[in-house]
Amino acid sequence: MPVHTASVTLATSGKGTYEITDRVASIIAQSGVKAGAVTLFVRHTSCSLIIMENADPTARRDLEKFFEHLVPEDTPYFEHTAEGADDSTSHIRSVLTRSSEVIPIVDGRLQLGTWQGIFLFEHRRARHRREIALSIIGGSGS
Amino acid sequence: MPVHTASVTLATSGKGTYEITDRVASIIAQSGVKAGAVTLFVRHTSCSLIIMENADPTARRDLEKFFEHLVPEDTPYFEHTAEGADDSTSHIRSVLTRSSEVIPIVDGRLQLGTWQGIFLFEHRRARHRREIALSIIGGSGS
């Protein structure tokens, strides 16, 4: 049972959610793995991973607004603001969401539900290059 | 080292936490896997997975109340309410908890602590049929 490692890189242009579902599905297809699981791990502390409704963009807009209210940039007791008002907020929003996700693979396909998409959730205002490490473990038999 | 895939389905009848620990433990026992890990992945964006205290029901009652206060249904800026006041709140509560959990298996047993249970956290008012995909990877040797 081989292990396949890969990575997805993307350029972000400010706060928001960036879908990577198709890129992950394509890597699974190329791996030839038929049954197993893929681990996704974001190699940063100021952006994160989420599994989110990917049909109606208002769902993600509400999510993004919610996080602005939940972890406000002008929180008076924040000390860690050397890189700007989005510094501590980025780390805390990452901790409240996820660094890793693991998704089962059955019959060669990611077991996402009908409305599920995989997104990088960017918490920084500035442009960034982001990397998600993948590890696919499973069998290639039928 | 074989891969075992399975799923747990359950019917929910409104918001709340539904324990699935025994059903997962039974699937592990049947798999014959002695050392490895099981991935659980909820195939929906309006319910989620949590590992939670499973002895005293007041712990879960406090948790459920907390989420009602943290992501209120009457949040004035929510746009994504086509399916009701529990629409955006469901997605956001899912993002704040988890879509996937991975639990090590040692000596054929889930490595849950004494007070840990696995729960589906339903965020919708209406009845739903929910599915959790499982992928068990490990060896059957002693």
Place this chain on the structure above:
Amino acid sequence: MPVHTASVTLATSGKGTYEITDRVASIIAQSGVKAGAVTLFVRHTSCSLIIMENADPTARRDLEKFFEHLVPEDTPYFEHTAEGADDSTSHIRSVLTRSSEVIPIVDGRLQLGTWQGIFLFEHRRARHRREIALSIIGGSGS
């Protein structure tokens, strides 16, 4: 492809974040696994795991303060306070962070980013002995 299981135990002395990155990295090195993934699972419901900025301690101080405000010990509707004011808050803070993390291994190394550390997040005031179960799956080939 063998499976390696291990555990990390540590003594905590009150609320806060405790880094375990080096101990996990050392277990990976000893396992001889070159490509795969490690699962970390905390066997408790009143502490949790996070991946967090590990360079500047003010980042973690802000995070810890944020959780004190987000889930206050004096929340009036909490019922589950038999073990003290940090009882329900501990479980809820655990649910808002993580019980499990999975990190890919490439070329025998954890795929953590430059600023990422692995931390146990203790939510209890009293001293505790905590255990994190590890499961390492992967190949030892080059």
